[in-house]
Amino acid sequence: MLARFRKPAVSAGRSGDQPVSGAEANGDQGHRLRAPSALHAFNRYEIKYLVDTAEAAELREEIGQRLDPDRHSGDRGYGIWSVYYDTRQLRFYWEKIEGLKFRRKLRVRHYGDRFAVEDGTPVFVEIKQRVNRVTQKRRVRLPYRDALRLCDGRRMVEHEPAQRAFLEEVLDLVLRLDLRAVAMTGYIRHAYVGRDADVGLRVTFDHRVRGRDRDLHLGADAQNRLIVPARKTIVEVKANERVPYWLTDLTARRNLQVVRVSKYCQSVEAHGLAPRSIFHVPGHDLDLHLDHDLDHESGRPRPAALSEA
Template identity: 75%
Template structure:
């Protein structure tokens, strides 16, 4: 899974995350699968991830890669389905008013587990080999990436439509897991020296080409 994150020149979205604002947004292009196979007609997702108080929301549309880049990089409204227009207009307004530009790319391997029955709506993801770069933002670019989270760490997330069940929080406690604020985008920004290391940055015990 690979994502290109957009931000302002002064990293507004980065600082909103670090400061923990109750309402904040991020814009990204996301591709699921091998990035080296991505071409102009490959399907990617234009996605706005936003947080309102303690609720995280994701809204997105699927577009061919060249149309997604036209929208986010050239401010050109793409051909679209009727139901996509409102969202695409929101993205266009966001990139135009804030003069957004690609700032960082992240990639990682994800294992995802989905609950069923009484646990329907529960999702657990395990992300490992978290890499990033700060230039050459075409997904298929043959550019060196580096680990932005040390290789021995994985990011585990519990996600729920309502609330995380007690059995899952109890299991996490028995495994001595603790709640840590981790943003893969912020890790990439800080790993490449574009912002000071925050207190939420995972210590740099190993960085290597990936």
């Protein structure tokens, strides 16, 4: 599918999402940067599919024969929570909908149990941008209080020398475009990483995709709603250079169709912040009354107010 795109990837690190140890995160589950640099950056190609959860389970089993499970996924997977920043006119949202060849978005992201997020919890401040068909992501890890001071308070924070240029870019973006927190997304991820000839390949399965448009503190005891149907899973193939033939054959054999779906756009549209686009996942079968007794990220009982969390 993307075999024709053979431009070499530019990478300052590997693209996997790696939780930090409990000691590093003060007991909370965050993510370790694989690169030694204080700034983590990479380029890659990304392809998305929207599949039934039952078929996703079959795909995971088949892909698991060729790829290794992310060592942090476990049986339950892990949670990913992101707060997205945009202009009052939703500039980044519309850039995505209109399919601009160059577009970007700013977000603050946490990996793990969101109920444990505190001021000192490690999070990532990220700029993710698309240049033609290539996705580029740059990010730095900061304590949550510093991420808020930078993106909400619009003030520079203490940093390592290698982080300065990126943090100045974030601050300039926030000030120049008057960015503010607009929407939040969260989901459970199971991930697989390539080995041998497939090093650099990553396949992720995201399900129970939720969001909200208020109470946008990562650790807020707030209610979310499903923004992708409960029976659907977003499968994403991420490759530094090209997708291996065995994987393109697998997707063709299963007749998987490439989709343009953005979790951020889904959240914006689901909460009425913008009209639903032609790329919106149909919401007629959203199940807003999940009755699970346990929180999937932590395994502990969920607060009553978070029945859709």
